[in-house]
Amino acid sequence: MKKMILLSVFALGALTINAQTAVIESGGFWDNWSMGIQGGATMKTSGAAFFKSARPAFGLTIGKQWTPILGTDIQGMGYVNTTNSSTIIDATDVSLIGRMNLMNLFGAYDGMPNAFEIETVTGLGWLHHYSTGDGDTNDLSARVGLNFNFNFGNDAAWTFGIKPAMVFNLTGDFPTRKLGFNKKHSNVEILFGLTYHFADADGNRHFAMVNAVDPMAVAAMNEEINGLREIVAAKDVELVGLADELLMVQNQLNECRAQQAAANGDTLNIVESVVAFRFNQSNVETSQMPSIEHVATYLKNNPSVNVTINGYASPEGTEEYNLKLSQRRADAVKSVLVDKYGIAASRINTIGHGIGDIFSEPAWNRVGICTIDEAK
Numbered sequence: 001m002k003k004m005i006l007l008s009v010f011a012l013g014a015l016t017i018n019a020q021t022a023v024i025e026s027g028g029f030w031d032n033w034s035m036g037i038q039g040g041a042t043m044k045t046s047g048a049a050f051f052k053s054a055r056p057a058f059g060l061t062i063g064k065q066w067t068p069i070l071g072t073d074i075q076g077m078g079y080v081n082t083t084n085s086s087t088i089i090d091a092t093d094v095s096l097i098g099r100m101n102l103m104n105l106f107g108a109y110d111g112m113p114n115a116f117e118i119e120t121v122t123g124l125g126w127l128h129h130y131s132t133g134d135g136d137t138n139d140l141s142a143r144v145g146l147n148f149n150f151n152f153g154n155d156a157a158w159t160f161g162i163k164p165a166m167v168f169n170l171t172g173d174f175p176t177r178k179l180g181f182n183k184k185h186s187n188v189e190i191l192f193g194l195t196y197h198f199a200d201a202d203g204n205r206h207f208a209m210v211n212a213v214d215p216m217a218v219a220a221m222n223e224e225i226n227g228l229r230e231i232v233a234a235k236d237v238e239l240v241g242l243a244d245e246l247l248m249v250q251n252q253l254n255e256c257r258a259q260q261a262a263a264n265g266d267t268l269n270i271v272e273s274v275v276a277f278r279f280n281q282s283n284v285e286t287s288q289m290p291s292i293e294h295v296a297t298y299l300k301n302n303p304s305v306n307v308t309i310n311g312y313a314s315p316e317g318t319e320e321y322n323l324k325l326s327q328r329r330a331d332a333v334k335s336v337l338v339d340k341y342g343i344a345a346s347r348i349n350t351i352g353h354g355i356g357d358i359f360s361e362p363a364w365n366r367v368g369i370c371t372i373d374e375a376k
Contacts, residue, residue, distance in 0.1 A: 038193030095125030296341035312356025327352025
């Protein structure tokens, strides 16, 4: 009967793994480890006075939590000898223990352990009895019990546990009889333990929650993203057309101004070129190079004059951002004059004005305007 109960406990725990990992982040092998110390007393179940047979017990536990429900421990226990024997510790027990968290099994895990939890404990171990002379014995042990856990500290880093259990010596009178549970060869343990839970690389000490993903929602989102990409691509084509149109208009404007200046006999303040930019961009495109070259040629032919580059932006975005963007545009035109055409940086002044209202079409105000000034 006891064997059937143990098998049922492990089977039930195995069946819950898939249900938990569907919503819980599993983590890596080195996540969700813990270490604990414990102490208490062990007493014979039968054959001796219960409390008079009590003797101190202490141990160390290294644990790994595999799911919010299932965990395993490697536990080492030592039992203090209270007889006249010269051995201080007359027995040790090293066990592999399986734990099942009943609170998470029958309730919902929300990413943090409960303040109070109950675990079932089952395990097998190596029980070694020491003797003052020859005659040390090794037996197979079994452990069945409960853990009453109290979690506390930041992120539930610590657990205080009350751990009652029965420990059986399965080979206590072997080979007189076969391997089995016999209360005559068992002890009752009551231990008190303190466990520390180590943090993983993300700072989590316990299993983190992950959001379930709806495939239909993902498909709809991808479809929407693809639609937005098509809109952006169409806008890019439209912007290229507008930039070409603006370049043509500004070239015509420059020609008219030059003709007017020549007719009036004016040699200064006759060059004003417009360099257009794309939305939210400050890099100078190839299509805008003729406007800059026009200014560079004039500066080379007239070494006594300087140029002021005024940067502007369209109204989208905040004033603070557009002020910085307009300055970057003016600086970008200056960089081309200096790096490509060898114009001295001291002859070039840049000013970012932020949002511009030079042109009636808002998009046309994404410009840097070069104006020739007489050298001071």
